[in-house]
Amino acid sequence: MKYSLRQLEVFLAVAHHNNITRAAASLSMSQSAASSALRDLEDQFAIQLFDRVGKRLQINELGRLVRPRVEALLERARSLESELMQHQTPGHLKLGATLTIGNYLAVELMAAYMAKHPGRKVTLDVANTSVIVEKVANYELDIGLIEGESNDASLEFIPWLKDELVVFCSPSHPLAHKTVLSDQDLQSAGWILREQGSGTRQAFDWAMHGLLSRLNVLLELQHTEAIKRAVRAGVGISCLSRITLQESFTSGSLVELNVAGRDMHRQFYLVLHKQKFRSAGIRYWLHMCANYEQLTV
Structure with a gap:
């Protein structure tokens, strides 16, 4: 020129x-x-x-x-x-979150972001871990908030919050009054679980290593509320994040079960593409997530 x-x-x-x-x-x-x-x-x-x-x-x-x-x-x-x-000030964000995070954690963060930056939009795509990871890898999402892990070398996984899975049943279930569940109890029960590809299912499978092939899986469902309804109806027992069960435990509509010798803890992650430009919006979102506990006090 x-x-x-x-x-x-x-x-x-x-x-x-x-x-x-x-x-x-x-x-x-x-x-x-x-x-x-x-x-x-x-x-x-x-x-x-x-x-x-x-x-x-x-x-x-x-x-x-x-x-x-x-x-x-x-x-x-x-x-x-x-x-x-x-780009020097936070703009619109395209987020993806797994069901537990999307339904129970992400909305508070979205509200805080939009309150701090009026006029900025935040869209949320809720799906299981494998779908969110794929969309982040394809640049379809700016940030993913996931429950599981992946081996995709193009992505960066940032540890976020600690979580715990809880086995539970209806108050009328035969296992409801047992102090501790043995491996035999777990094998004799009928299970209602999240679908393959979800972070919750991935963590559950890890926790049940050595026993998984002998469990009686009756149903695999994509939605936590559908699982809770099925368990309340006495169809079987299940395992979900404690975050999703607090109200049900408080009301007494569901009962927590104590499982012996199984590590039910897991990690939530923030996932970004390594080549993704870290805009002001992305940086601010990461800052909010790093201070999530203070944000929600």
């Missing part, structure tokens, strides 16, 4: 003031720098945009012809600059 935006700014300033000194002052330039910019612009195209009348510069026919197009070009350049500058 043979011209610069600065040269065009000088051209418009001179056209407005009809004087190189005043034009230079309006652009916070020295007179010599403004004169050089205008001269270079004309020399590069072997043209003359002004008639010299003493110390005055009077725009000529060619100058008048190109002036509107120069004004339009600079306006578009300023608009682009404004859009680029917006």
